Amino acid sequence: MDDRNRQWILRNRPEGKPAEEDFELEESEIPEPEANEVLVRTRYLSVDPYMRGRMREGESYAESWEVGEVMQAGVVGEVEQSSHADFEEGDIVTGNLRWAEYSVALGSELSLVDPDLAPISTAVGVLGMPGRTAYFGTLDVAEPKPGDTMVVSGAAGAVGSVVGQIARLAGARVVGIAGSDRKCEWLTDDLGFDGAVNYKEENVREALDSACPDGIDAYFDNVGGEITDAVFANLNRDARVAVCGQISLYNATERPTGPRKLMTLIEKTARIEGFLVFDYVARFEEATKRLGGWVSEGEIQYEETVTEGFENVPAAFIGLFEGENIGKQVVNVE
Amino acid sequence: MDDRNRQWILRNRPEGKPAEEDFELEESEIPEPEANEVLVRTRYLSVDPYMRGRMREGESYAESWEVGEVMQAGVVGEVEQSSHADFEEGDIVTGNLRWAEYSVALGSELSLVDPDLAPISTAVGVLGMPGRTAYFGTLDVAEPKPGDTMVVSGAAGAVGSVVGQIARLAGARVVGIAGSDRKCEWLTDDLGFDGAVNYKEENVREALDSACPDGIDAYFDNVGGEITDAVFANLNRDARVAVCGQISLYNATERPTGPRKLMTLIEKTARIEGFLVFDYVARFEEATKRLGGWVSEGEIQYEETVTEGFENVPAAFIGLFEGENIGKQVVNVE
Numbered sequence: 001m002d003d004r005n006r007q008w009i010l011r012n013r014p015e016g017k018p019a020e021e022d023f024e025l026e027e028s029e030i031p032e033p034e035a036n037e038v039l040v041r042t043r044y045l046s047v048d049p050y051m052r053g054r055m056r057e058g059e060s061y062a063e064s065w066e067v068g069e070v071m072q073a074g075v076v077g078e079v080e081q082s083s084h085a086d087f088e089e090g091d092i093v094t095g096n097l098r099w100a101e102y103s104v105a106l107g108s109e110l111s112l113v114d115p116d117l118a119p120i121s122t123a124v125g126v127l128g129m130p131g132r133t134a135y136f137g138t139l140d141v142a143e144p145k146p147g148d149t150m151v152v153s154g155a156a157g158a159v160g161s162v163v164g165q166i167a168r169l170a171g172a173r174v175v176g177i178a179g180s181d182r183k184c185e186w187l188t189d190d191l192g193f194d195g196a197v198n199y200k201e202e203n204v205r206e207a208l209d210s211a212c213p214d215g216i217d218a219y220f221d222n223v224g225g226e227i228t229d230a231v232f233a234n235l236n237r238d239a240r241v242a243v244c245g246q247i248s249l250y251n252a253t254e255r256p257t258g259p260r261k262l263m264t265l266i267e268k269t270a271r272i273e274g275f276l277v278f279d280y281v282a283r284f285e286e287a288t289k290r291l292g293g294w295v296s297e298g299e300i301q302y303e304e305t306v307t308e309g310f311e312n313v314p315a316a317f318i319g320l321f322e323g324e325n326i327g328k329q330v331v332n333v334e
Numbered sequence: 335m336d337d338r339n340r341q342w343i344l345r346n347r348p349e350g351k352p353a354e355e356d357f358e359l360e361e362s363e364i365p366e367p368e369a370n371e372v373l374v375r376t377r378y379l380s381v382d383p384y385m386r387g388r389m390r391e392g393e394s395y396a397e398s399w400e401v402g403e404v405m406q407a408g409v410v411g412e413v414e415q416s417s418h419a420d421f422e423e424g425d426i427v428t429g430n431l432r433w434a435e436y437s438v439a440l441g442s443e444l445s446l447v448d449p450d451l452a453p454i455s456t457a458v459g460v461l462g463m464p465g466r467t468a469y470f471g472t473l474d475v476a477e478p479k480p481g482d483t484m485v486v487s488g489a490a491g492a493v494g495s496v497v498g499q500i501a502r503l504a505g506a507r508v509v510g511i512a513g514s515d516r517k518c519e520w521l522t523d524d525l526g527f528d529g530a531v532n533y534k535e536e537n538v539r540e541a542l543d544s545a546c547p548d549g550i551d552a553y554f555d556n557v558g559g560e561i562t563d564a565v566f567a568n569l570n571r572d573a574r575v576a577v578c579g580q581i582s583l584y585n586a587t588e589r590p591t592g593p594r595k596l597m598t599l600i601e602k603t604a605r606i607e608g609f610l611v612f613d614y615v616a617r618f619e620e621a622t623k624r625l626g627g628w629v630s631e632g633e634i635q636y637e638e639t640v641t642e643g644f645e646n647v648p649a650a651f652i653g654l655f656e657g658e659n660i661g662k663q664v665v666n667v668e
Contacts, residue, residue, distance in 0.1 A: 224596050243596045256594040262558050262577045265608030272606045274599030 005030045007070045007100035008313055013055055017251045017321055022055070023071070023314040031104040032081075038110060039081040040093055040103050042310075045331040046074035046124035047317040048158070049222075052250040071099035073313075074124040076113060087112070094123040099313055101333060118295060125328035126162055126302040127291055133244060133277040134162035134220075135287040139170070141242035141275050142218040146171030149212045151231055154222030155196065156183035158328035159244060162291075163220045164193050165300045172218065175211045177204065177227055179323040186326060191301050204230035215239075223248045225256065232264050239270040251321060303327030339364045341404045341434035342647055347389055351585045351655055356389070357405070357648040365438040366415075372444060373415040374427055374437050376644075379665045380408035380458035381651040382492070383556075386584040405433035407647075408458040410447060421446070428457040433647055435667060452629060459662035460496055460636040461625055467578060467611040468496035468554075469621040473504070475576035475609050476552040480505030483546045485565055488556030489530065490517035492662035493578060496625075497554045498527050499634045506552065509545045511538065511561055513657040520660060525635050538564035549573075557582045559592065566598050573604040585655060637661030 004027050011024040033039045051073070054065045065071065075097040079087050084107030087093060092113040097103035113123045125131065137159075144150040144167040152167070154160040155176025164174045164187065175195040176187040184196035195211035197204055204227055208216070215236035221228050224246030235241075249256045265272065280287070294300040305325035307316040310333045320329055338361050345358040367373045385407070388399045399405065409431040413421050418441030421427060429444040431437035447457045459465065471493075478484040478501040486501070488494040489510025498508045498521065509529040510521040518530035529545035531538055538561055542550070549570035555562050558580030569575075583590045599606065614621070628634040639659035641650040644667045654663055 221596065224594065228596065243599045246594075246597050246600070249594065249597060257591050258594045260558065260580075260583065260590045260592045261595075262555065262562065262606070262608070263580050263583060265577045265606060266580070266610065267608070269608050269610055269613060271608075272596070272599060274596070274601070274603050274605075276600065276603055279603060 003030060004028075005100060005102045006310055007098060010055060010065050010067050010069055010071055013057055013067060014052075014251070016253050018052065018055065018314070018318050020314050020318070025311065026070075030102045033083045033104050036084045036107050037104050038079055038084050038087050038093070038107055040075065040077040040095070040097060040105060040110070041080045042075050042077045042097070042101055042103065042333045043092075044076040044121040044124060045099065045310075045313060045333055046128070047313065047320060047329050047331065048074070048130070049245055049247045049250060049320050051317065052247075052321075072096060073099050074129055075103065076120050076123045077103070082107075092120050092123075094128065101310055117292060121304055121306070121328075121330050121332075122295070122302065124330060125158055125304060126295060126300065127288055129277060130158035130328060131162050131291045132280065132284060132287040134159045134166060135291060136277060136280045136283070137220055137242045137244050137275055138163050138166045140280070141273050142167070142220050142240050144170045144172035144218045148172040148217035149175065149214055149236075150218040150220070151175045151177065151208065151212065151216050152220040152222070153177045153227050153231070154245065154247060155187055155193070156180075156326050157222060158325075160220070160222050161187070161191060161302065161327055162300060165191055165294075167218070167220075168192055168194075169294065169299060175208070177208075177223075177231075183323075183326055186303070199227055205233050208234050218242075220244060221246070225249055225258065229259055232261055235264065235268045235270050237268055237270075239268055241270065241272040243272060243274040247321065305329045307331045309333070337364060338362075339434060339436045340644055341432060344389060344399050344401050344403055344405055347391055347401060348386075348585070350587050352386065352389065352648070352652050354648050354652070359645065360404075364436045367417045367438050370418045370441055371438050372413055372418050372421045372427070372441050374409065374411040374429070374431060374439060374444070375414045376409050376411045376431070376435055376437065376667045377426075378410040378455040378458060379433065379644075379647060379667055380462070381647065381654060381663050381665065382408070382464070383579055383581045383584060383654050385651065386655075406430060407433050408463055409437065410454050410457045411437070416441075426454050426457075428462065435644055451626060455638055455640070455662075455664050455666075456629070456636065458664060459492055459638060460629060460634065461622055463611060464492035464662060465496050465625045466614065466618060466621040468493045468500060469625060470611060470614045470617070471554055471576045471578050471609055472497050472500045474614070475607050476501070476554050476574050478504045478506035478552045482506040482551035483509065483548055483570075484552040484554070485509045485511065485542065485546065485550050486554040486556070487511040487561050487565070488579065488581060489521055489527070490514075490660050491556060492659075494554070494556050495521070495525060495636065495661055496634060499525055499628075501552070501554075502526055502528075503628065503633060507546075509542070511542075511557075511565075517657075517660055520637070533561055539567050542568050552576075554578060555580070559583055559590065563593055563595075566595055569598065569602045569604050571602055571604075573602055575604065575606040577606060577608040581655065639663045641665045643667070
């Protein structure tokens with residue numbers, strides 16, 4: 001155990017797309033756990049699109065991070081020192097910690113991870129926040145029914161790839177929208193999606209027309225913007241739209257505009273609903289249990305894009321906005 | 335009983351706002367009822383904003399009317415001749431008939447109106463389609479709860495004025511948006527709204543800020559466009575938006591654009607839902623009964639703007655887009 005800690009600070013609020021210069025690597029001492037606290041050495045660090053919102057000034061659904069502050073992240077790590085009765089050295093834990101090699105947290109902010117159940121990195125992936133987001137957004141908001149056609153955007157990402165598989169398990173025909181042929185092939189060949197649209201190569205509206213001959217009954221939106229406009233053109237009566245993310249708009253420097261959609265909602269008697277996974281905290285155990293079951297039975301496949309090295313956390317984060325990841329983007333900090 | 339019938343034909347599909355030249359007054363013979371049909375003499379004819387959508391080419395939630403066809407309308411009239419066992423001469427009936435002095439309809443398309451219950455014109459107003467639209471859109475879609483703040487746009491119209499009063503009965507604080515001081519005073523002084531905003535005179539966003547100090551929990555949208563944008567700026571977590579109409583956009587000649595709203599839906603975990611009253615047909619009796627009870631108990635007030643004379647039907651219809659009506663716009667055809 002080295003005696004120096006490294007952590008990433010928000011140096012500037014990004015203008016548009018985040019750049020490496022917006023982050024600063026800072027060295028500090030490894031903190032000491034006080035009563036009920038635990039010192040965690042980061043092994044996997046999660047970078048997620050929602051973090052872009054927290055780098056922005058002003059109100060969002062999550063608190064805004066201050067310039068000069070250490071960035072926060074979902075982390076899977078190993079207990080190095082514990083002053084909390086529930087944790088001991090060597091335990092694998094997960095929690096919302098920091099872009100840091102070492103973090104101190106209250107025991108109440110951590111959960112134990114069973115390393116025999118699945119690779120520990122899945123605690124920030126398919127069995128963690130992204131998996132739970134997919135679970136509740138699909139089953140509770142988009143509500144695919146047998147025979148429905150469900151579309152998911154950002155389909156090859158950490159959330160979207162799980163959404164499509166849950167919708168398939170619910171009996172729906174599933175079409176994913178993703179940004180490369182390789183991603184589309186992964187969706188259809190490995191994950192069992194019924195169709196996939198490469199939005200960088202195809203006219204999305206036309207491609208959806210032919211991939212969804214019976215229209216679209218449910219849509220899980222991770223990206224927003226013109227892709228979502230194309231989906232709206234194909235909605236069926238009584239369609240449900242679960243709004244999870246709008247990654248195509250996160251780096252906008254002006255308030256994004258687009259076609260007004262409320263008339264379509266009347267014509268289609270459709271529902272659009274935004275949701276936050278944190279609102280389902282009382283049911284996290286249910287989600288983790290069912291997701292774990294599906295993963296161990298092979299019903300749900302997952303992929304991880306692993307960036308090596310703590311120094312590359314900002315690059316991994318920035319890559320999310322270029323669609324560099326397939327499945328969950330994590331950083332291996334060992 | 336004159337032996338000539340007069341009816342209004344759709345002469346052209348309007349470009350933008352409908353004009354008198356888009357309609358043509360045609361004389362014809364009074365039709366004869368065949369088996370199971372009834373000849374109805376129009377007494378009150380309803381003009382409604384949704385008709386604008388049916389004058390447009392192509393798909394809407396209702397079938398498009400053809401050029402050269404007689405326009406359709408909700409009518410309250412008197413049975414002149416009946417070949418249907420359930421109706422006899424002199425009965426007051428209502429149904430979706432035509433912009434005509436006389437219409438023939440199947441008995442199954444008509445409902446009896448009790449002239450002792452309320453003025454018969456209410457069968458196309460507070461006790462008819464607009465009242466039922468307000469009823470289901472408020473109670474089933476916007477779902478105001480005690481203590482909520484609910485906003486309604488187009489608040490002084492046939493639907494909006496009833497929406498606000500139902501929301502008040504449900505225990506919500508109600509703020510209406512309307513287009514004149516006279517309308518706003520009617521809402522607050524006569525109908526018991528807690529606040530009203532004159533969108534033609536006030537900055538709607540600021541006026542809502544001060545009229546809704548606790549934010550907006552539910553919104554019933556009749557108008558869309560910039561007024562709805564202003565409401566969105568004030569939505570609370572878990573807000574519900576019932577989308578009933580978009581009158582500010584009906585005459586648009588290009589596809590309307592505006593600020594994208596899906597990010598707000600995530601931040602506020604809000605739900606927007608379009609609805610059509612026709613989907614609630616199985617519960618129409620429930621709605622009419624409760625609305626009738628509220629009206630007779632004085633819990634719900636209503637107003638009608640009555641235009642005199644069959645020749646003025648197009649003018650009354652066009653007036654809807656200039657906000658000329660308070661409450662329900664009808665034409666008295668006696």
